[in-house]
Amino acid sequence: MSKKRQLRFTMMSIALTMAAIVLFLLATLVDSFSTYGIPMMAAGLVLLVTSWAIYFFGERSAKPAKEEPKETVMTVIGCKNCDMREERAFVQGDYIFKDMGPCKKCSGSSYIKAIYAVPIKKE
Amino acid sequence: MVSIGQLFPIGNDTYSLIINVVWFVAFFVIILFFNQRMQIWTYQRNVENATKRLEKLAEKSREDALKTIKQFAPDNTDIRSQVTGFLDFFAIEPVDRDPYGVLNRLEHMIDDRQGRFKDFVARIEPNGSKIDRTKTEGVLEVAMSLNLIFKVVRHYLLLGKKTKSLMIFVQLDMQLPQIMKMAEAYYVAQDTFATGKPMGDGLGALVASKFINGAPTKPIAEDIIYSEIDISGRKAFVLKAEGPDFTVGKPGEAVKRLVEGREGKIARIIMIDAAGKLEGETTGEVVEGVGAAIGDPGPEKYKIEEVATKYNIPVDAIICKMDIDEALTTMKKEVVEASDIIVERIKKMIAERTKEGDTIIIAGIGNTTGVAQ
Ligand SMILES: [Zn+2]
Numbered sequence: 111m112s113k114k115r116q117l118r119f120t121m122m123s124i125a126l127t128m129a130a131i132v133l134f135l136l137a138t139l140v141d142s143f144s145t146y147g148i149p150m151m152a153a154g155l156v157l158l159v160t161s162w163a164i165y166f167f168g169e170r171s172a173k174p175a176k177e178e179p180k181e182t183v184m185t186v187i188g189c190k191n192c193d194m195r196e197e198r199a200f201v202q203g204d205y206i207f208k209d210m211g212p213c214k215k216c217s218g219s220s221y222i223k224a225i226y227a228v229p230i231k232k233e
Numbered sequence: 234m235v236s237i238g239q240l241f242p243i244g245n246d247t248y249s250l251i252i253n254v255v256w257f258v259a260f261f262v263i264i265l266f267f268n269q270r271m272q273i274w275t276y277q278r279n280v281e282n283a284t285k286r287l288e289k290l291a292e293k294s295r296e297d298a299l300k301t302i303k304q305f306a307p308d309n310t311d312i313r314s315q316v317t318g319f320l321d322f323f324a325i326e327p328v329d330r331d332p333y334g335v336l337n338r339l340e341h342m343i344d345d346r347q348g349r350f351k352d353f354v355a356r357i358e359p360n361g362s363k364i365d366r367t368k369t370e371g372v373l374e375v376a377m378s379l380n381l382i383f384k385v386v387r388h389y390l391l392l393g394k395k396t397k398s399l400m401i402f403v404q405l406d407m408q409l410p411q412i413m414k415m416a417e418a419y420y421v422a423q424d425t426f427a428t429g430k431p432m433g434d435g436l437g438a439l440v441a442s443k444f445i446n447g448a449p450t451k452p453i454a455e456d457i458i459y460s461e462i463d464i465s466g467r468k469a470f471v472l473k474a475e476g477p478d479f480t481v482g483k484p485g486e487a488v489k490r491l492v493e494g495r496e497g498k499i500a501r502i503i504m505i506d507a508a509g510k511l512e513g514e515t516t517g518e519v520v521e522g523v524g525a526a527i528g529d530p531g532p533e534k535y536k537i538e539e540v541a542t543k544y545n546i547p548v549d550a551i552i553c554k555m556d557i558d559e560a561l562t563t564m565k566k567e568v569v570e571a572s573d574i575i576v577e578r579i580k581k582m583i584a585e586r587t588k589e590g591d592t593i594i595i596a597g598i599g600n601t602t603g604v605a606q
Contacts, residue, residue, distance in 0.1 A: 166278070181563070183430055183563050190447075200428075200430060202428050202429065203429070204429075204430075204603075205429060205431070205476065205477035205603045205604065205605050206431055206439060206442065206476075206477070206603060206604045206605060207442055207447070207476075207604070207605040207606060208477075208605060224569045225430060225431050225563070225564065225569075225603060226563070226564050226565060226566040226568070226569045227430075227562070227563035227564065227565055227566070228566055
């Protein structure tokens with residue numbers, strides 16, 4: 111997200127610099143433009159300054175405004191007797207090997223088998 | 234028409250000659266003298282942005298720490314000023330110019346520091362349970378680290394500004410990617426610590442608890458418990474830090490006591506720990522080696538090496554590779570899966586390298602937050 115914006119600012123800055131160089135070259139090298147030499151040079155300078163300004167300050171504004179969580183944490187509940195397996199979101203107070211009472215499938219006792227983080231896929 | 238000469242217009246009159254000379258001089262002045270200044274500006278801008286980010290992280294982690302503490306603190310106490318003051322708490326490493334007994338002195342210093350932490354948390358969190366308090370210790374540890382990182386980076390930024398030294402900025406800028414990665418990892422880790430989720434570094438503890446699997450446990454050293462179990466005819470002492478507290482305990486002391494308690498009649502010591510991976514290596518890769526696999530500042534590792542050498546006990550190391558931020562934040566799925574692989578590897582290892590009736594030690598190293606036994 112911010113990478114894209116940063117890239118756009120850089121591209122804009124480069125394009126403006128290129129335009130300024132073209133203006134300078136036209137003003138100095140092409141005879142028929144020589145009457146407008148000074149205004150063209152001035153315009154080129156303005157372009158250069160804008161280009162630098164974008165390069166310097168654009169990056170700052172492109173910083174991410176807020177941080178989104180990058181992962182979800184899952185808790186896996188298993189049983190000591192059967193192959194019951196249940197997965198749900200992590201709740202504070204969960205820990206691995208925590209006793210979770212009787213199993214839903216059989217008469218064995220269930221416990222937290224694993225807790226792990228899975229990255230949230232970006233759309 | 235186009236002609237190159239027009240790029241450097243040299244008129245006949247002296248007036249235009251002077252203008253040209255002034256132009257060239259100005260050009261060289263800019264190139265020669267402002268060049269470095271411009272480079273300083275560029276580096277300085279990077280460092281300033283990083284410092285701002287670090288300041289924000291330090292501030293946020295302090296606020297989060299306060300939020301965590303507030304849950305267990307009485308309403309009328311001023312925790313803010315106490316915590317802010319405590320963030321600057323420091324510990325001085327022992328002198329190593331005379332290395333005799335330096336690890337004992339280091340251990341003493343670490344114990345002292347840990348004791349002060351515990352006392353401080355007990356004082357501001359009278360309503361918290363033992364687990365809550367150990368979690369708060371971790372949360373405070375993060376806030377302190379971020380506070381220190383921010384202050385050090387700011388110090389060099391201001392020093393660079395004051396001395397206008399390009400080299401200070403270049404050096405700082407070169408290290409920034411690593412510093413920032415570390416700081417961001419710490420910041421994310423704080424939430425993991427506060428909520429008591431198991432962290433990547435808890436891999437060793439997780440493997441040990443899979444061996445213990447509900448068997449009765451006994452305390453053996455500070456914050457360390459062990460269990461005696463049978464693995465295909467061998468007697469195994471499995472030890473880990475006492476979970477689900479936020480603690481690493483003193484596994485070195487525990488191994489030493491177990492070995493000494495049996496007069497050195499231990500066939501093998503197997504250690505399991507998380508280890509930093511190189512860029513390009515995959516998270517959750519399981520690698521075997523020899524030596525004491527433990528990333529403590531020294532004392533615990535030394536105890537294991539010393540007792541293993543004294544009784545000539547081979548020490549096997551099994552490590553699981555992960556990134557520094559993966560070690561500090563919530564355990565990744567790959568790491569959980571690696572723990573099952575390691576359990577199988579150890580069983581195979583025991584069958585291949587020990588005889589029936591042997592006694593072995595399996596030490597799961599790492600912070601056991603969120604992992605009981
Ligand atoms: Zn069941």
